[in-house]
Amino acid sequence: MRSYRARQGFVLVTVLSMVVVLGLLVAAYFFTTRIEMTTSQANADSTTGFYAAEAGLNLRGEQVRQIFQDYNRPSGTSPSATAPCTGSNLGSGDFACTDYTVSGRTVRTYVVEDPGNGTGGSSLTIPPNEQYAGLNALEYTYTVFSEAIPAGGTRPEAIVKLVFKSRLVPLFQFTAFYNKDLEILPGAPMTLNGPVHVNGDLYLNSDPSLQIDGDVTVSKRDGGTGGDLYRRRKDSTACNGTVTINDGAGGYPELYCGSLGPVAAATLAKYNGHVQTGLDTLTVPSPDQLDPGNSYWQNADLVVELQVDGSGHPTGIIVPNRTGGGENTALTNVLKTCPARSTSNLAYTQNSSSPAGTAVDWSNSFYDNREQKTMTLLEVDMGALLDCLHNHPTLFGDSASGKTDINGTSLGGLVLYFTVAGPASGQAGSGYGVRVRDGATLASTVAGAPQIKGLTVVTDQAAYIQGDYNKDAGSAWRPASFLSDTIDILSNRWNTSGWDARSTLGLSSRSASPTEVNAAFLSGTDSTGGVEGVSGQGGTYSGGLENYPRFHENWTGTKMTYRGSFVSLGNARHADGPWHYGGSVYTAPQRDWSFDTRFSDAANLPPLAPRFVYLKQQRFARAFHR
Numbered sequence: 044m045r046s047y048r049a050r051q052g053f054v055l056v057t058v059l060s061m062v063v064v065l066g067l068l069v070a071a072y073f074f075t076t077r078i079e080m081t082t083s084q085a086n087a088d089s090t091t092g093f094y095a096a097e098a099g100l101n102l103r104g105e106q107v108r109q110i111f112q113d114y115n116r117p118s119g120t121s122p123s124a125t126a127p128c129t130g131s132n133l134g135s136g137d138f139a140c141t142d143y144t145v146s147g148r149t150v151r152t153y154v155v156e157d158p159g160n161g162t163g164g165s166s167l168t169i170p171p172n173e174q175y176a177g178l179n180a181l182e183y184t185y186t187v188f189s190e191a192i193p194a195g196g197t198r199p200e201a202i203v204k205l206v207f208k209s210r211l212v213p214l215f216q217f218t219a220f221y222n223k224d225l226e227i228l229p230g231a232p233m234t235l236n237g238p239v240h241v242n243g244d245l246y247l248n249s250d251p252s253l254q255i256d257g258d259v260t261v262s263k264r265d266g267g268t269g270g271d272l273y274r275r276r277k278d279s280t281a282c283n284g285t286v287t288i289n290d291g292a293g294g295y296p297e298l299y300c301g302s303l304g305p306v307a308a309a310t311l312a313k314y315n316g317h318v319q320t321g322l323d324t325l326t327v328p329s330p331d332q333l334d335p336g337n338s339y340w341q342n343a344d345l346v347v348e349l350q351v352d353g354s355g356h357p358t359g360i361i362v363p364n365r366t367g368g369g370e371n372t373a374l375t376n377v378l379k380t381c382p383a384r385s386t387s388n389l390a391y392t393q394n395s396s397s398p399a400g401t402a403v404d405w406s407n408s409f410y411d412n413r414e415q416k417t418m419t420l421l422e423v424d425m426g427a428l429l430d431c432l433h434n435h436p437t438l439f440g441d442s443a444s445g446k447t448d449i450n451g452t453s454l455g456g457l458v459l460y461f462t463v464a465g466p467a468s469g470q471a472g473s474g475y476g477v478r479v480r481d482g483a484t485l486a487s488t489v490a491g492a493p494q495i496k497g498l499t500v501v502t503d504q505a506a507y508i509q510g511d512y513n514k515d516a517g518s519a520w521r522p523a524s525f526l527s528d529t530i531d532i533l534s535n536r537w538n539t540s541g542w543d544a545r546s547t548l549g550l551s552s553r554s555a556s557p558t559e560v561n562a563a564f565l566s567g568t569d570s571t572g573g574v575e576g577v578s579g580q581g582g583t584y585s586g587g588l589e590n591y592p593r594f595h596e597n598w599t600g601t602k603m604t605y606r607g608s609f610v611s612l613g614n615a616r617h618a619d620g621p622w623h624y625g626g627s628v629y630t631a632p633q634r635d636w637s638f639d640t641r642f643s644d645a646a647n648l649p650p651l652a653p654r655f656v657y658l659k660q661q662r663f664a665r666a667f668h669r
Contacts, residue, residue, distance in 0.1 A: 092148060217238050218257060219235070219240070247273070252287075258319075357394070408543040452496055468503075508560055524563040
């Protein structure tokens with residue numbers, strides 16, 4: 044009996060012990076699970092906080108990139124490194140503390156500029172094995188600090204920083220840079236001696252041969268589509284001629300006709316990385332930056348406006364105020380005193396009240412057979428205007444650049460903005476334009492006048508270059524460019540009295556003479572079939588790169604010499620007549636065209652050269668001490 048009770052007691056003790064152990068195990072399990080859940084939640088919060096803080100880096104980096112893209116530079120002061128973004132320690136301008144809300148967190152950011160940026164950043168040649176190797180760029184270094192603070196909290200979940208470089212790459216370092224589909228279909232042998240870039244799709248064809256010496260890069264268009272290279276026409280399935288591209292090793296492998304679809308990456312491998320497709324989109328200025336009131340208008344050294352009344356009749360030329368609107372009467376009166384160099388070779392009948400003619404005038408006697416209308420043109424005698432600017436430096440009085448002479452180096456040289464203000468200014472088929480003559484040598488002939496550093500002509504309307512422009516004569520060459528809605532070329536023969544009257548006659552009455560233009564071009568261009576990103580859709584051919592400048596004469600057998608760079612940021616917005624060859628419009632010249640290799644040196648670029656801007660990460664750090 045006693046043994047039985049002893050055994051019962053032992054069992055009871057054992058059961059109780061097991062219950063206690065089991066309870067401890069259950070408690071330990073719940074405790075461990077709670078720790079794991081808490082740890083998991085903390086890890087999840089930390090991860091979310093990290094990505095939120097990283098988003099802050101990206102937002103501030105893009106803000107810096109966009110400032111450069113708009114032809115400005117970040118400015119302001121950073122907060123002190125001791126307790127930044129607290130109290131009054133907030134910094135100012137583009138470097139100030141800025142809060143964002145990301146994933147339910149307050150993301151606090153600020154920017155610090157590297158003192159090595161100095162007044163103009165640092166110039167570099169992009170190293171080999173990087174995209175856009177060999178191109179010149181300006182580089183600025185910045186550090187972004189970012190921390191994520193949870194809702195209701197005071198301590199950050201994640202602290203990160205990013206050191207990055209903002210690289211500014213001028214577009215005029217490319218033979219051709221298109222922010223749209225690009226088609227190249229030369230009717231005579233053509234060699235492109237510089238790099239080619241496309242945001243969209245690239246179509247290469249020839250009749251009979253096309254050779255590209257520079258790198259070829261094809262990025263996706265904005266929105267993520269495209270980025271393909273095709274060996275054929277866009278408006279049909281035809282594949283003709285011979286296309287060869289430099290492989291960087293001394294060879295020019297042929298790009299053969301084959302599939303109608305995009306050229307495969309395996310096929311492009313033979314170019315050793317000198318032909319790349321499917322790249323990220325390069326963000327470029329929008330065409331509306333050429334419009335009055337926007338960056339070029341604001342930054343120009345001189346703005347001249349032809350005013351047109353509600354009935355379409357020109358009423359006169361003014362220098363507008365760039366703040367407050369209206370006319371700067373004092374500057375207008377100065378401009379009116381500037382005589383033309385000569386009126387004996389005017390293609391048009393001058394409309395100035397001065398019998399001797401003026402440096403800036405207007406006409407409505409030129410019939411554009413492509414636009415199928417008589418154009419109202421602001422007329423510019425470039426040589427006479429440079430004389431005027433030297434003799435009357437007060438004309439720079441309304442300029443943001445602070446120039447006091449024509450050889451001023453701010454902006455890289457002179458920027459002259461011309462526009463026509465009338466009821467059709469913002470419309471397609473406006474019928475307005477700017478014609479520039481007497482620009483064979485870009486210099487003032489006034490005794491003692493300094494040499495200009497460079498010259499950029501900007502207009503939101505069509506630009507017509509009449510006769511030789513910046514004709515290459517060694518040291519007389521100046522970095523020059525035209526930025527306009529479209530680019531039109533009129534030959535030296537148009538420098539004849541009353542020649543505009545021939546614009547309504549047949550091509551036999553408009554035979555061109557040899558002409559030379561040395562300037563980078565940025566303008567709108569046509570799209571095959573009027574659409575982008577659709578291959579083989581038929582429709583009217585855009586004219587391709589070979590017809591980038593518009594012609595208005597019979598050029599058959601006549602040489603047109605060109606050295607420069609072709610940039611297109613989209614379709615023409617005002618001069619929208621479709622490309623048409625022959626008939627009453629024009630016949631093609633003998634094209635002696637090439638990329639101006641002087642633009643490969645950033646010191647030789649025209650003033651306010653457009654650029655794309657990209658960011659290059661240098662260092663990234665997480666969980667650091669300020």
